[in-house]
Amino acid sequence: MAVRWAMATWAIHLFGGGTLSLSGYGVLSMSETWWSVMGSLVASPNRRASRSKLAADIWPDKDELAARRCLATTLWRYKTRMPGGASPIRPSGDFVMLCSDTRVWIDVLAFERRAAAAIADPASLADASVRTRLARALALYRDDYLREHEGEAIALERERLRALHLDATYALAMAEATAAQWPAARTALQRLVAAExxxxxxxxxxxxxxxxxxxxxxxxxxxxxxxxxxxxxxxxxxxxxxxxxxxxxxxxxxxxxxxxxxxxxxxxxxxxxxxxxxxxxxxxxxxxxxxxxxxxxxxxx
Structure with a gap:
C-alpha cells in the first residue's frame, strides 16, 4: 500500500542498536554510517549540525573536503533509497538537521523530555499520573545510546543520557516511597542498583x-x-x-x-x-x- 510522505510517520529508536520504521513500510534496514549521522545529529544542540562538524566526527581519518564528500554521498544515497524520497534527516545549506515536526518520533527525545522535567521539578511527582508517565519514559531506555557506535558526539551523549536515566530513576523511586508505593519504589531501585x-x-x-x-x-x-x-x-x-x-x-x-x-x-x-x-x-x-x-x-x- 502506497503511503504519501505528507502522512508518513517515522519512529526512530536509538537506545540499543538503533531501529528505523516508517508507517506503511515497517522497519527499514540502515547502514552503520547512517546511524552515525543520526546519532551525531540527535546529540547536537537543537538537533542541527554543520556539515563540516558532522563529517569530521564520523570520518575523522579523512581531511575536511573528503569527509564532506562522504557525508554528501551518504545523505544522497539514503534519500534515493527511502520510500518516496522521504527522509527524517534534512540538509539545509551548510547544515544538516532532523525534521522537527510531529511526523518524527524519537525515543531519546521522548525519554529526555519526561526525565529532565522530573529532575527539574521533583514535587510534580506527587501526582501518580506524572509518576506513571515518567515510568513509561524510563522504560524507553532499553540499553545505552547506540551502544555499538563510536564517535565523540555519540560517546558524550551516551554518558549524558545514562546519567540522566540513573538520576530520574532515583527521583521516581523517592517519589514512590514518599507516596508509600513501596512495590513500585522497589522495582525502580532494583533497576538502579543493577546499573549503579x-x-x-x-x-x-x-x-x-x-x-x-x-x-x-x-x-x-x-x-x-x-x-x-x-x-x-x-x-x-x-x-x-x-x-x-x-x-x-x-x-x-x-x-x-x-x-x-x-x-x-x-x-x-x-x-x-x-x-x-x-x-x-x-x-x-x-x-x-x-x-x-x-x-x-x-x-x-
Whole structure:
C-alpha cells in the first residue's frame, strides 16, 4: 500500500542498536554510517549540525573536503533509497538537521523530555499520573545510546543520557516511597542498583523498600551484598547512615561499635565514589578521542 510522505510517520529508536520504521513500510534496514549521522545529529544542540562538524566526527581519518564528500554521498544515497524520497534527516545549506515536526518520533527525545522535567521539578511527582508517565519514559531506555557506535558526539551523549536515566530513576523511586508505593519504589531501585551498584543512597532506600514490602531477609541480604562490594571495590565500609539502617533491620548487631573515624570515612567515601564514576567516564572518552586522533591525517608541514 502506497503511503504519501505528507502522512508518513517515522519512529526512530536509538537506545540499543538503533531501529528505523516508517508507517506503511515497517522497519527499514540502515547502514552503520547512517546511524552515525543520526546519532551525531540527535546529540547536537537543537538537533542541527554543520556539515563540516558532522563529517569530521564520523570520518575523522579523512581531511575536511573528503569527509564532506562522504557525508554528501551518504545523505544522497539514503534519500534515493527511502520510500518516496522521504527522509527524517534534512540538509539545509551548510547544515544538516532532523525534521522537527510531529511526523518524527524519537525515543531519546521522548525519554529526555519526561526525565529532565522530573529532575527539574521533583514535587510534580506527587501526582501518580506524572509518576506513571515518567515510568513509561524510563522504560524507553532499553540499553545505552547506540551502544555499538563510536564517535565523540555519540560517546558524550551516551554518558549524558545514562546519567540522566540513573538520576530520574532515583527521583521516581523517592517519589514512590514518599507516596508509600513501596512495590513500585522497589522495582525502580532494583533497576538502579543493577546499573549503579555503588550508589549508596539507592542501596539504603532499596533495603527500606524490602522491609516495607515485608521481606526482611532480602533487606539483610541486600546490605551484606553491598558491604562486600564496597570492601572489594574500594576497601571501605558502608556509611554510618547505612550501618544504622542495617542495625535497625537486623543485618548487624544493634549497638555494634562504629569505627572511630566513621564520620570522616563517610565523607571520604562519598567523594571517592563520585571521583571514581567521573574518572571512569572521563577515561572512556579520552580513550576514544585518542583513538580518533591517531587516525587523523597529520597537518601539512
Amino acid at each position: 551498584p555503588l550508589r549508596e543512597d539507592a542501596q539504603r532506600l532499596l533495603m527500606t523498600a524490602h522491609i516495607e514490602c515485608g521481606n526482611q531477609a532480602l533487606a539483610i541480604q541486600q546490605f551484606h551484598g553491598f558491604a562486600a562490594l564496597l570492601a572489594d571495590e574500594l576497601g571501605v565500609e558502608p556509611m554510618p547512615a547505612t550501618l544504622a539502617l542495617a542495625a535497625r533491620i537486623g543485618a548487624v548487631r544493634a549497638g555494634a561499635p562504629v569505627p572511630r573515624d566513621a564520620a570522616d570515612a563517610a565523607g571520604l567515601q562519598a567523594t571517592m565514589l563520585r571521583v571514581r564514576h567521573d574518572l571512569a567516564r572521563t577515561l572512556r572518552l579520552v580513550d576514544r578521542s585518542l583513538a580518533m586522533q591517531k587516525t587523523r591525517p597529520s597537518p601539512p608541514m
